[in-house]
Amino acid sequence: MALQTFVNTFAGNPLNRVSDRRTDEAWLAEKLADPSSLAVAIWNGKPLVENGAEPKSVQIAYLRASLAGELAGGQERLAFMGLWKETAVFAVDLEGGADPAEGPLNGLGRFEDLRAVAPRLPATDAAILSTAKSLFEWRRRHKFCSACGQPSEVREGGWKRACPSCKGEHFPRTDPVVIMLPVFGERCLLGRQAIWPKGMFSALAGFLEPGESIEEACAREVMEESGLTALSVRYHSTQPWPYPSSLMIGLIAEVSDDEATPDQTELEEVRWFSRDEAAALLKGDLPGVFAPPPLAIAHTILKAWVEGF
DSSP states (O other): OOOSSOOOTTOOOOSBOOGGGTTOHHHHHHHHHOTTOEEEEEETTEEEEEEOSSTTOEEEOOEEHHHHHHHHTSGGGEEEEEEETTEEEEEEEEOSSSOGGGTTTTTSOEEOOHHHHGGGSOHHHHHHHHHHHHHHHHHHHOOBOTTTOOBOEEEGGGTEEEOTTTOOEEOOOOEEEEEEEEEETTEEEEEEOTTSOTTBOBOEEEEOOTTOOHHHHHHHHHHHHHOOOEEEEEEEEEEEETTTTEEEEEEEEEESOSOOOOOSSSOSEEEEEEHHHHHHHHHTOSTTOBOOOTTSHHHHHHHHHHTTO
16 A cells, blocks of 8 residues: 555556565475466566556466566576465566567466556556566676675575675665755756756756765756755655666755756756646647656656646
8 A cells, every 4th residue: 555645657666575585495486386376577787568458458478486486597586576365476677688488478468568568567466566676687787796796696585695605795786866846936947957858857966976965966957067065955755766777866956046047967958837727748748849748757847746736
């Protein structure tokens, strides 16, 4: 059950992670062999999906967990995701140039880009797939011990890597990102990067640095990207973002004035929008410019401000 008012895309994972059972190898093996257990498949970062009940909708194409175990060929490509009521759910990470949907998974679904299909997935499915993708991305990038450089091994259902050499233990990392909407009076500031599609404006954003509070990171990024001074910061919501494994922390920042200047490094342009203009922007009714899609927390924050949050 969601614990917050605003549940962004990729949030709201319905599975009970039962993290206390991850150390029980016999229990995990029993669940993997259980005919009722299920698994999701990820191939080169793309989830296996199938058509949903509604037109144009898609949903997770679940596999038998035992088949996922066979495809994994060991613990390195397998992860225990949690329980749906009493049903265990695993994930298998597949790589390579050959599409498994045309091989061992023929007829069971198709692999599609997660970002592209997320708006068509049930929110709970998108959250489960986001979790699996982020976990596998971490494991793929951390195959060697960061303390001694030796190969590490998967432990605890895929949620830990252990180094046999120096006994070091490594756990999944999430990169916190502040993403904020600077506001002054009845106007908000949006910016655009040169690499974005022409006409797209979005919220300002940046990674949290060591030793910073969320508020301090927000103020620093606002100053760096637009030259504005943040006076106060309000929390809105967060969004898991599996590219590769960030947590977007949505904020609204009151700023001291409207003399904004793009830094020309990250942002090539900044622009003030009134509430009416921002509302039109969200609807796609403002000529020449457009907002991020509803998939993005930037869209959610902007919508909340338009509605008086």
